[in-house]
Amino acid sequence: MQSQGxxxxxxxxxxxxxxxxxxxxxxxxxxxxxxxxxxxxTERIFLNLAMSSVLSSGHLLFLLEKLLEDCxxxxxxxxxxxxxxxxxxxxxxxxxxxxHISTDRPPKATTCVLLESLERHRWSTKLTxxxxxxxxxxxxxCLIARFCLTNPLALSLAAMKGLRNSLxxxxxxxxRLKALRYLLEKMVSVAKCVMEFEILPTNYVSQDYEALAMxxxxxxxASYWVIRSSVECASxxxxxxxxxxxxxxxxxxxxELWSLAKKISYIYEVLRNNFDAFSQQIEKxxxxxxxxxxxxxxxxxxxxxxxxFAQKDDxxxxxxxxxxxxxxxxxxxxxxxxxxxxxxxxxxKLLLVVQQSEKKIxxxxxxxxxxxxxxxxxxxxxxxxxxxxxxxxxxWYSITEPSNLxxxxxxxxxxVWHFQGDSMMVALDHGGNVSSLDAFDMFAIWGSKAYPFTxxxxxxxxxxxxxxxxxxxxxxxxxxxxxxxxxxIICLYGTNDLGWVRELSQKMKGIRxxxxxxxxxxxxxxxxxxxxxxxxRVMEDQLSRYLSHxxxxxxxxxxxxxxxxxxxxxYSGESDSITQEIDSxxxxxxxxxxxxxxxxxxxxxxxKLWGNQVLESLSNLHAWGxxxxxxxxxxxxLQSLGTSATEPCDYSVVTPFSESSINxxxxxxxxxxxxxxxxxxxxxxxx
Numbered sequence: 083m084q085s086q087g088x089x090x091x092x093x094x095x096x097x098x099x100x101x102x103x104x105x106x107x108x109x110x111x112x113x114x115x116x117x118x119x120x121x122x123x124t125e126r127i128f129l130n131l132a133m134s135s136v137l138s139s140g141h142l143l144f145l146l147e148k149l150l151e152d153c154x155x156x157x158x159x160x161x162x163x164x165x166x167x168x169x170x171x172x173x174x175x176x177x178x179x180x181x182h183i184s185t186d187r188p189p190k191a192t193t194c195v196l197l198e199s200l201e202r203h204r205w206s207t208k209l210t211x212x213x214x215x216x217x218x219x220x221x222x223x224c225l226i227a228r229f230c231l232t233n234p235l236a237l238s239l240a241a242m243k244g245l246r247n248s249l250x251x252x253x254x255x256x257x258r259l260k261a262l263r264y265l266l267e268k269m270v271s272v273a274k275c276v277m278e279f280e281i282l283p284t285n286y287v288s289q290d291y292e293a294l295a296m297x298x299x300x301x302x303x304a305s306y307w308v309i310r311s312s313v314e315c316a317s318x319x320x321x322x323x324x325x326x327x328x329x330x331x332x333x334x335x336x337x338e339l340w341s342l343a344k345k346i347s348y349i350y351e352v353l354r355n356n357f358d359a360f361s362q363q364i365e366k367x368x369x370x371x372x373x374x375x376x377x378x379x380x381x382x383x384x385x386x387x388x389x390x391f392a393q394k395d396d397x398x399x400x401x402x403x404x405x406x407x408x409x410x411x412x413x414x415x416x417x418x419x420x421x422x423x424x425x426x427x428x429x430x431k432l433l434l435v436v437q438q439s440e441k442k443i444x445x446x447x448x449x450x451x452x453x454x455x456x457x458x459x460x461x462x463x464x465x466x467x468x469x470x471x472x473x474x475x476x477x478w479y480s481i482t483e484p485s486n487l488x489x490x491x492x493x494x495x496x497x498v499w500h501f502q503g504d505s506m507m508v509a510l511d512h513g514g515n516v517s518s519l520d521a522f523d524m525f526a527i528w529g530s531k532a533y534p535f536t537x538x539x540x541x542x543x544x545x546x547x548x549x550x551x552x553x554x555x556x557x558x559x560x561x562x563x564x565x566x567x568x569x570x571i572i573c574l575y576g577t578n579d580l581g582w583v584r585e586l587s588q589k590m591k592g593i594r595x596x597x598x599x600x601x602x603x604x605x606x607x608x609x610x611x612x613x614x615x616x617x618x619r620v621m622e623d624q625l626s627r628y629l630s631h632x633x634x635x636x637x638x639x640x641x642x643x644x645x646x647x648x649x650x651x652x653y654s655g656e657s658d659s660i661t662q663e664i665d666s667x668x669x670x671x672x673x674x675x676x677x678x679x680x681x682x683x684x685x686x687x688x689x690k691l692w693g694n695q696v697l698e699s700l701s702n703l704h705a706w707g708x709x710x711x712x713x714x715x716x717x718x719x720l721q722s723l724g725t726s727a728t729e730p731c732d733y734s735v736v737t738p739f740s741e742s743s744i745n746x747x748x749x750x751x752x753x754x755x756x757x758x759x760x761x762x763x764x765x766x767x768x769x
Contacts, residue, residue, distance in 0.1 A: 386514030438529035577676025
C-alpha cells in the first residue's frame, strides 16, 4: 500500500519491515475489554468540540449538558465499565503525547512508545485508547481556553498550564479546525472498521490465507498511522494553544494536518473496500452454513445457536435475571423459542408473550424451554433507545448487541423463515431443529401447555379443547382465574353501545342481588379506537368489571391467534363449531348492538347471546330464576330462551374423566343448544 500525501511516504518494499516492527509490540491477552462504547463517547466528544468552536459559551454549555444527558442510558453502564479498565491507560497515553511535545521527541518514536505500552490490547482497543487520550487532552485545553475569561477556576487552570492569551489561541486553533475535524473523523472511521474486522467469524475463510493475511496487514498499517496521526494532532493542538501563534491563518502546520487527513482518508478507503469484499465473502459462507444446518437433523443445538448468534461475539445473549452477558451454552439441551420482531412491535404482543412465559413449567426439568428475543436490526439512535427500553422489561434472554448479528442471519430469517416485519416465533427442539415456524399462535393461546411447541402438539390441544371461558380469558388476569376456579358464572360482553351497556349492567345487578354468583366483565370490541371511550365510561360509572385497555387488545389478539391457528391446521368454519364461534366474535363489530358470553367455571362451555335477546332474557328472570337451583344458571337461561329440543336429540360426546366432570359445570349441546346430561361410562381396559 502506498500512502497518499504526508511528509513521509511508505513504499511497498518497506511495508513488510514496518509491519514486522509493529507486530513486535503486539502481544494481546485473552481477556479483552469491550471498547466500542468508549469509542462512541470519544466520537461524540470530537463532534461536540468541533461544533463548539463556532458557538457561544452558553451554547457550548448546553451541548455539554446534552452530551451528559445522552450518556445517562443503557450505554452508561458500558462506558463506566470500559473507563474502569481503560481509564488509567488513557491518562497514561495522554501523558506520553504531552511528553512528545515537551521533549521534542520525534512522532515516530512516540508512536513506537505508545504501541509498546499498548501491546496487551487488540488493535481496535489500541486505537480507542489513543483517540480517547487525544479527546481528553483536546477537550481539556478547549474548555479551559474558552471559559478562562468568565470562570475563575478556568482562569487559574489556564495560568497553571501556561496558556497565554487563551482566547486568541483558541481563535487561531479554529483556523485549523476544518482540517482537524476531517482528520479526526477519518481516524474514528478507521478505528470502527478495525473493530468490525476483529469480530468477523474469520474461521469461514481460514483456508484463504492470502485474503486473510492481506486484511491483517492493512489493519496493522492503518492502526500505525492512526496512532501516529493522533500524536501529530496532540502536538499541534497543544502547541497552538500554549504558544498563542501570531502567524497567518495558513501555516505549514495547517498543511501538515491536511496531508495527514488525506493519508488517513486514503488508508480508510482502501481498508473499507477490502473489508467489505472480505465481509461479503464470509457472509455468503455463513448463509450456506445456515442452509445446510437447518436441512439436517442434530442431537445438540449448540452448533445451530452458535451460527445464529455467536459469530461475532462469544457472549451474545443477555440474561434478564443477572443482566450479564452469557454464551449460547446456557441454552444447551433446551427447547428454544426465537421471538423475532421489529422494534415497532405492538406492546400487547410483547405483553402477551410475557404473560404466557410467566406460566412456564418449573416442576418438570425435562420440559424446560427458553425464549430469546431477536429484534430486527436497527441503525438510528432513536431505535437504539427503544431497544434499551424494551430489553429492560423482558424476562427472557435477548440479543445483547443486535448489530453484531450476521447480515446472513437476518437474510436467512427473512428469505427462509419468511419474516415480513410482523412478530413471529420459531420453535427449535433440543437439537436445534425447527419444530414450528408458526409457534406464536399456540404460545399465545396455551403458553407452556403447548410444550414442545410442535404442530402435532398444537393439533392435539385443539382436539381436546372445548369452547370455554378458560380458553377465552387464558391468563389475562389472576382474579378472573380465581373466579373460574370458584366456579362462578362468568359473563363476558362487548360493544361500543353505551346505552346497551347501562341496561345490561342494571339487569346483572338484579341477578347478583338474587344471590347468583355472576361476574360481568367488559372485554371491549375488535374496533379498538372506539373501545377506549366506552371503557372510560364503564370504569368511571362502575358499570361492571373490565379488562384494562392493554388486556382488551390482548384478548382480541388471542382470538386472532386462535383463528389463525385453526385455519393453518385446516379447520373449516363451515363445519367446525369453535371456528364458527371465533369468527362470529371477530366479526361482531358489524352488529350495532352488543353480545354476551355466559359460562360456568373454567371448563364449562359458553353460551353466546346477541343484543336485545340478552336484555329480554335477563328481564324475565322472575319467570325462570326459580329453576336455577335445579338446572343451574346456564341451564335455566337456555330453557327460558326456548333452545331446549322439542324432539329427542341424538348428539353425544365422550370425554376423558377429570375433576371437572363431577363438579357441576355444564356442557352445551352443539346440535340443539340444550344443556347436556352427564353419564359415567365404564369401559374394560383389556378390550
